[in-house]
Amino acid sequence: MSPQSILPTPGITDKLLVDSENMTSATETNTIRLTHGEKYLTSSWYKGSGEIAHKKDGRSFEVSATFTLKAEVKVVEGVFQPANETLANIYNSRGRCVAVIDQTVNELYGEQIRKYFDAHEIPLKMMAFRAWEADKTPETVHHILEFLGKDGCDVSRSEPVLIIGGGVLSDVAGLACALQHRRTPYIMVGTTVVAAIDAGPSPRTCTNGKQFKNSIGAYHPPVLTLVDRSFFRTLGTGHIRNGIAEIIKMAITDDAVLFELLEKYGPRLIETHFATLGEDEELAEIADDIIYRALFSYMKHEGTNMFETYQDRPHAYGHTWSPRFEPAVKMMHGHAVTTGMAFGATLAVKMNWLKPEERDRIIALCQSLGLTVYHPILEDMDVMIEGQKNMRRKRGEGGLWAPVPRGGIGACDYIQEVPPELLEAAVTEHKAVCGNLPNHGAGVEMYLSDLGLK
Incomplete structure (x- = not known):
């Protein structure tokens, strides 16, 4: 059978649209581009196409495929108020909603959520799971799969689960x-x-490995993210503080205006739980603006580089050494990240990428919000170097690619390698910088145990 005889023939099937190109170069290859019909979509959120190129010797071919997805992010108010039809419009046509909910959230909001789906006459199958840091294990993933699978709700691969x-x-x-x-x-x-x-x-879903945080996972973003800050009202202040660290990282690396907003309003946002305590309408608008700017900066880089194909990722700032030292000392994630960010700023100063006064602004902002900027674990060179080795493996063959600010707040660059002597010198300098700070750079409620977590 000749290679030509195995090619799809246009007209014999309506499943594929075929575009065949005959090329007579030295490699003697034929390329066929295939685009699938819309009616065969598995899910409305995912699409794909590809091409297959085979050599005329009939002994080898190459396949190239493109996977396309759409992921929407919305800042909303009252997502589970019956008047808000965002979720109802999605689940009405599907005849039910299968939901996975945090155990504590279920205790606080479970009744409201059930009333929402009752009001829209949508059957709800909801299972609560405890979700502490100690529960971030493969076993928890398997428990959720039991609920979603054949022995549970038997979820379809086109049916959006609500988390x-x-x-x-x-x-x-x-x-x-x-x-x-x-x-x-x-x-x-x-x-x-x-x-x-x-x-x-x-898009990064994951569970912890034994020695390295978030080391097991897959790239799989939600098709829709709904952000409703009203949930922040019932959070402990320590959890508000912990979370704001992820906003700071985007301000430092991508959005100088966001950084200035945090300098001006950050303490009030923590005090009022993002304007959910009290009735300050002006602060509420500012809170929504800060949330939106942080989301936009984050997804501008994360969402368009969905599979970490490239390592120029500003949102990894503060996450180069912290995945190793965070579990070692059981720090809250936000405190570990700000420790990594503050150290990264000092490292940037050491490399003449950042002015000392800009580093000091970064440290001052974190300190004003009660976040940690120094911890003695940084002095453990074995932990720090091991963290770098782990990160090199994770980020590929190109190097460490540690993002740090460069050229001022609101911009960053990537350090390909940090030799041990530079690493140690930067730690020594950072310790000296933080030595005169209150509590030598320690934060408020910086450990998991401080918030009753394990």
Whole structure:
């Protein structure tokens, strides 16, 4: 059988649109571009196309494929108020809603959520899971899969699962959706600051490994993220503080205006839980603006580089060494990130990428919000160097690619390698810089145990 005889013939099937190009170059290849008909879509959120090129010797071919998805992010008010039809419009046509909810969120908002779906006459199947940092394990992912699978709700691969909770739940439940039918869509309603502006819309779903945070996972973003800051009202102040660290990282690396807003309004946002305590309408508008700017900066880079194909990722600022030292000392994630950010700023000063006064503004902002900028774990060179080795493996063959600010606040660049002698010198300098700070740079409620977590 000749190679030509195995090619699809236009007209014999309506499943594929075929565009065949005969090329008579030295390689003697034929390329066929294939585009699938819209009626065969598995889900309305995902599309794809590709091409196959084979050599005329009939012994080798190459396949190239493109996967396209749309992921929408909306800042909304009263997502579970019956008058808000955003979710009802999605689930009405599907005849039910299958939801995974954080156990604590269920205790606070479960009745309101059930009343919402009752009001719209949509059957709701909702399962609550505890989602502490200690629960960020493969076992939790398997428990969620049992609920979604044949022995539970038997979710279809075109049926969007509703996830309601914080950052841990978004990571593990998102990973479960990635595994269910190899790709099941989901909608994320983040109920913490971290989930709302970082972990929730992120395509990175994951669970922890034994020694390295978030080391097991898959790229699978929610098809829709709904951000409703009214949930922040019932959060502990420590969780507000923890989450605002993820906004700071985008301000430093991408949005100088956002940084100035945080300098001016950050303490009030923490005090009022993003203007959900009290009736300050002006602050509420500012809170929505800050949330939107943080989301836009984050997804501008994260969303358009969905599979981390490239490592010029500003949102990884503060996340180069912290994934190793955070679990070692059981720090809150936001405090570990700000420690990494402050150290990264000092490293940038050491490399003449940043002025000392700009580094000092970064440290001052973090300190004004009660976030940690220095911890003695930085002095453990074995931990720091091991963290770099782990990150090189994670980020590919090109190097460490540690993002740090360069040329002022609101811009960044990427350090390909940090030799041990530079690393140690930067730690020594950062320790000296933070030595005169209150509590030597320690933050408020900086450990998991401070907030009753394990």
